[in-house]
Amino acid sequence: MRGYVELFNLGKTYDTPKGPQVIVEKFDLNIEKGEFIALLGHSGCGKSTVLTMLAGLNSISQGGIVVAGREIQGPGPDRGVVFQAPCLLPWMTAYDNVALGVDRVFPHASKAERRATVEYFMELVGLSSSMHKLPKELSLGMQQRVGLARAFAVQPKMLLLDEPFGMLDSLTRMELQEVLADILQKDGKTALMVTHDVDEALFLADRVVMMTNGPRAKVGKIIHVPFERPRERARVLAHESYYDLREQMIEFLEEQEKLKHQAA
Amino acid sequence: MSATIFRFLDRVGLEAFAPVVKLIQGEDVALQMRRIAVNFGAPLLTFLLFLGAWSFASSHIMTKYGHLPSPGDVVTQAGVLWEAHVEGVRAEKAFYEAQETKIAELTAAAKIFSERGQADKAARMEELAREAKQAKFSASPSYVTQILTSLKTVFAGFIVASLIAIPIGVLCGTSPVVQAGLNPLIQIFKPVSPLAWLPIVMICVGALYTTRPEEAWFEKSFLSSALTVALCSLWPTLANTALGVASIEKDHLNVARVLKLDTWTRVRKIIIPSALPMIFAGLRISLGVGWMVLIAAEMLAQNPGLGKFVWDMFQNGSSQTLAQIMVAVFTIGIIGMGLDRIMIILQRSVSYASVSR
Ligand SMILES: Nc1ncnc2c1ncn2[C@@H]1O[C@H](COP(=O)(O)OP(=O)(O)O)[C@@H](O)[C@H]1O
Numbered sequence: 001m002r003g004y005v006e007l008f009n010l011g012k013t014y015d016t017p018k019g020p021q022v023i024v025e026k027f028d029l030n031i032e033k034g035e036f037i038a039l040l041g042h043s044g045c046g047k048s049t050v051l052t053m054l055a056g057l058n059s060i061s062q063g064g065i066v067v068a069g070r071e072i073q074g075p076g077p078d079r080g081v082v083f084q085a086p087c088l089l090p091w092m093t094a095y096d097n098v099a100l101g102v103d104r105v106f107p108h109a110s111k112a113e114r115r116a117t118v119e120y121f122m123e124l125v126g127l128s129s130s131m132h133k134l135p136k137e138l139s140l141g142m143q144q145r146v147g148l149a150r151a152f153a154v155q156p157k158m159l160l161l162d163e164p165f166g167m168l169d170s171l172t173r174m175e176l177q178e179v180l181a182d183i184l185q186k187d188g189k190t191a192l193m194v195t196h197d198v199d200e201a202l203f204l205a206d207r208v209v210m211m212t213n214g215p216r217a218k219v220g221k222i223i224h225v226p227f228e229r230p231r232e233r234a235r236v237l238a239h240e241s242y243y244d245l246r247e248q249m250i251e252f253l254e255e256q257e258k259l260k261h262q263a264a
Numbered sequence: 265m266s267a268t269i270f271r272f273l274d275r276v277g278l279e280a281f282a283p284v285v286k287l288i289q290g291e292d293v294a295l296q297m298r299r300i301a302v303n304f305g306a307p308l309l310t311f312l313l314f315l316g317a318w319s320f321a322s323s324h325i326m327t328k329y330g331h332l333p334s335p336g337d338v339v340t341q342a343g344v345l346w347e348a349h350v351e352g353v354r355a356e357k358a359f360y361e362a363q364e365t366k367i368a369e370l371t372a373a374a375k376i377f378s379e380r381g382q383a384d385k386a387a388r389m390e391e392l393a394r395e396a397k398q399a400k401f402s403a404s405p406s407y408v409t410q411i412l413t414s415l416k417t418v419f420a421g422f423i424v425a426s427l428i429a430i431p432i433g434v435l436c437g438t439s440p441v442v443q444a445g446l447n448p449l450i451q452i453f454k455p456v457s458p459l460a461w462l463p464i465v466m467i468c469v470g471a472l473y474t475t476r477p478e479e480a481w482f483e484k485s486f487l488s489s490a491l492t493v494a495l496c497s498l499w500p501t502l503a504n505t506a507l508g509v510a511s512i513e514k515d516h517l518n519v520a521r522v523l524k525l526d527t528w529t530r531v532r533k534i535i536i537p538s539a540l541p542m543i544f545a546g547l548r549i550s551l552g553v554g555w556m557v558l559i560a561a562e563m564l565a566q567n568p569g570l571g572k573f574v575w576d577m578f579q580n581g582s583s584q585t586l587a588q589i590m591v592a593v594f595t596i597g598i599i600g601m602g603l604d605r606i607m608i609i610l611q612r613s614v615s616y617a618s619v620s621r
């Protein structure tokens with residue numbers, strides 16, 4: 001079966017002082033249009049490597065990646081990226097940070113239209129009242145909201161999120177998970193999110209893809225998350241299969257941990 | 265309110281005054297007094313010691329022109345120079361007033377002659393009026409004029425240097441190929457003394473300066489001084505710009521990569537703002553270097569300005585002129601400090617604007 005996003009036989013070899021290191025090998029994954037994938041795995045297994053290759057920010061050593069029927073060549077605004085750190089340009093206001101991409105991607109739209117787009121996404125992430133502040137005047141959580149707005153506002157084919165809420169306290173994290181779930185509900189975007197938070201994966205994803213430990217990491221186990229959308233946290237937590245799925249995931253991760261110790 | 269004051273003091277580099285403000289606000293008086301003693305007492309004390317040592321030296325060192333000038337002599341000569349300037353301004357004004365009157369008289373006479381039908385005499389009067397108009401006040405430039413000339417020259421050279429150094433620095437910082445290509449040249453030219461550049465610049469300016477003097481925008485001497493300043497002061501800005509651009513955060517560049525920004529937008533929106541604090545740090549060093557180089561160039565080339573003033577006074581050789589040289593030394597130092605202050609303020613204002621979190 002061919003997917004909207006296809007990663008086939010994907011591999012990454014880094015050149016290190018100790019010679020070439022194969023980090024990811026034979027990584028195969030098909031993502032359907034509108035699907036939300038959570039990518040889970042132990043720290044250092046190669047999750048960010050896969051994500052940055054998909055973003056085009058990292059060169060591909062073997063295999064290839066196809067998005068919407070076309071093999072990717074480097075980065076592009078068709079794939080929005082949100083990293084762990086908000087990475088806003090500190091000399092621009094929140095509004096200008098978002099407008100930078102909007103102006104680039106919709107150069108033929110009128111000024112008013114572009115403005116409306118930026119304001120719409122600012123409102124979507126709940127930042128209408130502090131649009132014109134500089135990043136340093138915003139809390140980390142608010143900065144990451146701008147990061148989300150920036151990624152969504154260029155209306156990419158898919159979104160790539162690398163532990164986007166990893167730096168936030170748990171309350172802010174839950175808040176932002178809901179913001180993200182909300183936008184995705186409205187926008188129906190295809191998304192791949194790296195996380196190491198099992199509950200976050202279950203709350204947001206349609207499928208959870210778990211990687212084996214590196215080196216030569218690949219897809220180890222895929223779990224379908226059957227909760228209907230829109231999701232409400234309380235209902236998700238109360239779902240009959242929630243703890244069963246959670247258990248399966250933790251079991252897989254522990255198994256991988258054991259294998260690592262045996263290898264060592 | 266007080267936070268604004270402190271931020272202002274910090275930005276203009278006058279942190280030393282912060283305790284004074286706190287004292288006025290009645291905050292921990294003893295502590296503030298102690299800080300004031302350190303911030304102002306210590307500099308005052310060193311200054312007094314310096315004056316003491318100088319006075320002692322001046323009464324003990326005999327030069328061939330008499331005693332080394334004392335601080336008092338220098339102050340006196342500063343006054344003399346100032347009065348000479350005021351007198352010069354007055355004389356110039358008087359000259360042009362007299363000229364106006366003369367032209368008015370001649371034109372009036374020309375009118376009368378032409379009314380009488382004596383066209384040849386009228387033409388003669390008009391010609392005289394034209395000649396009178398062309399007469400220029402000439403006197404050796406006063407001390408203040410020399411200062412203004414030097415300031416104009418250093419800024420011209422500095423602007424030329426910046427216009428060259430910043431774009432090349434950005435190119436070096438963005439492209440390893442350009443960097444590798446230009447590096448040897450930069451390494452070789454950077455340490456060259458202004459005294460070595462000067463003859464080359466003068467000869468080149470001489471060869472290329474073919475405009476007739478009355479049509480030229482700039483004087484030859486101005487051009488050669490300014491270009492020497494530019495050649496010597498562009499290196500710090502170039503090096504700093506290249507370094508600032510090369511050390512842009514990868515995250516910020518990734519923003520540009522993901523959005524596929526075109527080169528010009530990338531330079532304008534990401535590279536320049538991010539490197540701005542480093543660029544300004546470079547500009548500050550450049551202006552300082554430029555000011556030092558200018559004085560040397562003016563001395564050597566006999567181009568108008570403070571350097572020439574020092575040299576002329578040295579040639580005159582008298583106790584008074586020695587004191588005037590010392591006035592010049594203080595002037596050069598104080599102006600240099602002032603230029604540095606201005607650059608600090610600019611540098612801090614851009615750093616504050618772009619610093620994250
Ligand atoms: N540029 C690089 N050069 C060499 N090794 C790298 C590089 N980037 C990542 N690695 C290595 O690849 C492995 C996977 O890294 P990464 O994809 O960041 O892991 P994860 O995101 O799953 O924590 C790690 O062992 C890391 O040390």
Ligand SMILES: [Mg+2]
Nearest residue numbers: 047048049162
């Ligand atoms: Mg990672």
